[in-house]
Amino acid sequence: MREKGPAPVSTPATTNPSRFGFASHLFCRECGATSDLGATHVCAECFGPLEVGYDQPALTTAAIEAGPPNIWRYASLLPVPPGVATAPSTEPGCTRLIRADHLARELGMDALWVKDERANPTHSFKDRVVAVALAAALEMGYKVLACPSTGNLANAVAAAAARAGIRSVVLIPADLEQQKIAATAVYGGTMAAVDGTYDDVNRLASELADEREDWAFVNVNVRPYYAEGSKTIGFEIAEQLGWRLPAQIVVPVASGAQLVKIDKAFRELISLGLVADTPYRVFGAQASGCAPVAAAFRAGHDVVQPVRPSTIAKSLAIGNPADGPYVLDVVRRTGGVVADVGDPEVVSAMRLLAASEGIFGETAVGVTLGVLRRLLAGGQLDPGAETVIINSGDGLKTLDALPDGGAPAAAAPIGPTLAAFRAFEDSLAAADPA
Ligand SMILES: Cc1ncc(COP(=O)(O)O)c(C=O)c1O
Ligand SMILES: [Zn+2]
Secondary structure: OOOOOOOOOEEOOOOOOEOOEOEEEEEEOOOOOEEOOOOOOEOOOOOOEEEEEEEOOOOOHHHHHOOOOOHHHHHHHOOOOOOHHHOOOOOOOOOOEEEOHHHHHHHOOOOEEEEEHHHOOOOEOHHHHHHHHHHHHHHOOOOEEEEEOOOHHHHHHHHHHHHHOOEEEEEEEOOOOHHHHHHHHOOOOEEEEEOOOHHHHHHHHHHHHHHOOOEEEOOOOOHHHHHHOOHHHHHHHHHHOOOOOOOEEEEEOOOOHHHHHHHHHHHHHHHOOOOOOOOOEEEEEEEOOEOHHHHHHHHOOOOOOOOOOOOOOHHHOOOOOOOHHHHHHHHHHHOOOEEEEOHHHHHHHHHHHHHHHOOOEOHHHHHHHHHHHHHHHOOOOOOOOOEEEEEOEEHHHOHHHOHHHHOOHHHOOOOOOHHHHHHHHHHHHHHOOO
16 A cells, blocks of 8 residues: 655755765655665565655755756755766756746736746756756666657757767657657667557666666666656745745646656755745646546546547656656645646647747646646636746747647738738738727
């Protein structure tokens, strides 16, 4: 049986970083069995997933603020070697937290923020998790960086490996967006387009991970380290709010790791005394064409029934999410909801965010903002409570999701004369008299 309630986040202080910093051990999320840090990701007792445990460092907000302007400012809360900030990496993180007043007004909310992950080196939050996985993998002696991916992870792995001077091998479903394929191929690693769903690709990766001993599949055999990277989104949100937690946060869910780790980050900051222990609610967002966690939430189930995905939100198209049950735990513990929206609402939310705030996010943020709207309409999310939504990736990588590939017919050329421009304006007014 899974333990209910949060796992302990750390044990009391020490001042002695090891080869993985203040990370001290792995423990099983299911049975709690502990093991040494190393190249393992499932529990030897029960095959449950492993999680990183820490000796709590003595840490102040001032020490963090004096750190580098990237995720390594939180290195003492990550399973990475002490010198990580000086090794070649893509240096992700410190992305903007944008106050979204126009959007808030449109939605009837008092205070809304967008954590904008487009500013990462390959334009999604995946640079964070890959940077942590890479640092840990090199420390463990792996030679090749690999992954199964729904697109953004492939971009991040190929770029990070290039920067570190090692080989990358990425496996993707063959029907991915052209932009995501191009933004992986350019880095020059090995890319295999697999005829199947992400879940098929993931299974193949697990088989390869068993066979290729010096390949670090970041989200398979190095997953405990990789997933910790998503905590940095939570750390940054708290720091950018002036060292406090938001009351509500809406997070896209594919495997569910990002959501689970943002919650872990908030609990660690509370436990370290770096933020006040104020209540917060975590909400999960899925596309209706791939909503196994939302379905389990609605049904009141602890177990997530796999589905076959069919949605334009390809980055979130994981039908058998590894962290699904843990998403349910976090959301239920904090009083949130996991909900889903259909593809038309995804597109309309992408356009709303772009037009109201100048933020062009990918389909994943269409899902996240679409779910926010749905929860507001259903009275399940408080419009008066300060809320953060995650924009996890860049709209330029999912142009196909928009009508006409994002380039509307109005882009038909006009002559370079004032008369032609005035006629063009008249035609717009005639088409839209409002
Ligand atoms: C843009 C984007 N947002 C969100 C996610 C979901 O991440 P997780 O698998 O940690 O739930 C992904 C995963 O691939 C993604 O690419
Ligand atoms: Zn176990």
